[in-house]
Amino acid sequence: MQTNFTPAQLADPGTAASERAIRACVHCGFCTATCPSYLVLGDELDSPRGRIYLMRDMLENNKIPSAQTVRHIDRCLSCLACATTCPSGVNYRHLIDHARAYIEAKFRRPLADRALRATLAVILPRPALFRAALLLARPAKPLARMLPARLRPMLAMAPDRIPPPDSLGRPAIHPAIGPRRARVALLAGCAQSVLAPEINAAAIRLLTRLGIEVIIPPKAGCCGALTAHIGKDGQAFAATNIKAWRALAEAAPLDAILVTTSGCGSFIKDYAHLFATHPSLAADAAHIAALTQDITEFLGKMPLPDPAANFPGRGIRVAYHAACSLSHGQHVTEQPKKLLAAAGFTVLTPKDAHLCCGSAGTYNLLQPDIARDLRTRKLASITPLDPDVIASGNIGCLTQLASGTDLPTCHTVQLLDWSLGGPSPFGEHGR
Ligand code: SF4
Ligand code: SF4
Incomplete structure (x- = not known):
């Protein structure tokens, strides 16, 4: 796609990266076939190609974005299905992230929207605050109809039961059982540690049993993805993590940084881009990104x-839901299914596996109608498979799907842990 950015505009590294992405687009439209927002809304401006036109116009002309442009950009899930499909290698991730940050800086949203986004950006990355908010949300659920419409999806998503924190997930060194084969850091994370602490507990049990020393350093926390997805600064959280993991790697060689939430893993693997021009953290960010792996x-x-x-x-029949952040964001597609099959499970793959379930970070809270439609479509492709359980590698997807079905859901690693001697994810009275 032709562009007309000025040299002064291109001196900004973010604009230069966006210009490269826009120029790579050849308007072919292949991406529209796999774009979930286009599938639901049927509007070219809610497709990747349409959004690229909007972003080019906004960035090239240094415009204050219109409400219409913001609406179409906001409806993007950042699922990156378009990037997987694109034959020209358009780096849609960097482009949409840049556009979101640009909108955040230049567009004044209505007060209720600003308040909601600011609240999410403060609460979600901080486990203590998030836990307190969920505990408050529980008794408020019956009053949902009396609350502003923007708050209702959040109440609907709040789980009825908040699990107690699992002591295994706290900052600690978990020694390898038997001879040590590797030394890894594990991301404690933020929302997952509150919603499902049993996931990291399962990861720690499984890894240590396999001879891996697992370290959760005290200062690492939210990766920054949740705030970055709504156009706010994710760098501060990311910098804290980089310093914590760097200290760990300096103390003794670190074989990997493991992540059990693919939304976080996808974002951490892109730290090199996030810090590309940072004077002191660029090299460390690239090193951390290279060390990071999904579990x-x-x-x-x-x-x-x-x-x-x-x-x-x-x-046991396991419907494997491929989280976009794992399949499109990290290109990890076959490993989870192979691991589950080798562990003795019958693995089922839903049709249209490339389509987002509607979770997408905070998307199901900010765009609840489209998210609900996508969840319905996803569950309609899973339910006919008659699974015993839905497994996925991302807490956002698990929460989103669980809110629309009575089928049990769990993380892939919980099933793997169970297969090698850990507790059943279905509880002691389950299977
Ligand atoms: S990231 Fe997902 S929702 Fe956004 S344009 Fe690409 S395919 Fe569509
Ligand atoms: S598939 Fe790629 S090149 Fe084709 S329109 Fe979409 S983004 Fe542009």
Whole structure:
């Protein structure tokens, strides 16, 4: 696509990266076939190609974005299905992130929208605040109809039961059981540690049993993705993590930084871009990004023992939901399914597996109608498979899908942990 940015505009690295992405687009429209917002809304301006036109116009002309432009950009899930489909290699991730930050800086949203976004940006990355908010939300659920419409989706998404914190997920060194094969850091994360602390607990049990030392450093926390997705600064959170992991790597060689929330993993793997022009953290950010792996990516490279012959999960039908942040964001597609199959589960793949479930960070809170439509479509492709459980690698997807079905949901790593001696994710009275 032709562009007319001035040299002064291109001196800004963010604008230069966006210009490269826009120029790479050849208008072919292949991406529209896999774009969930276009599928739901059917408007070219809600497709990747349409948004690229809007972003070019906004950035090139240094415009104050119109409400219409903002609406179409906001409706993008950042699922990156378009990037997977694009034959020209358009870096849609950097383009949409830049556009979101640009909008945040130049567009004055209505007060209610600003307040909602500011509240999410403060609460979600901080586990203590998030937990307190969920505890407050629970008794307010019956009053949802009396609350402003913007707040209702948040109440609807709040789980009925908030699990107690799992002591395994706290900052600590978890020694390898038996001879040590590797030393890794594990991202404690933010929202997941409140909604489902059992996921990292399962990861720690599984890894240590396999001879991996697991360290959760005290100062690492939110990766910054949740705030960046709404156009706000994710750098401060990211910088804290980089320093915490750098200190760990300086103390002794670190084989990997493992992540059990693919939304976070996708963002951390892009730290090199986020800090490309940072005077002191650019090199460390690139090193951290290179060390980062999804837990299934890491496990997929290791020889794993077979589950016991009497493992009760053998043959259980697992519908594997590919989180966009894992499949499109990190190109980790086959490893989770192979690991589950090797562990004795019957793995089922829903049709249209490339389509987002509507979770997408804070999308289901900010665009609840489109998110609900996508969840319905996703569950309509999963339910006919008659699964016993839905597994995925991202807490956002698990929460989103669980809010629309009675089927059990769990993280891939919980099933793997169960297959090698951990507790059943279905509880002691389950399977
Ligand atoms: S990131 Fe997803 S929703 Fe956004 S334009 Fe690309 S395919 Fe569509
Ligand atoms: S598939 Fe790629 S090149 Fe084709 S219109 Fe979409 S973004 Fe542009």
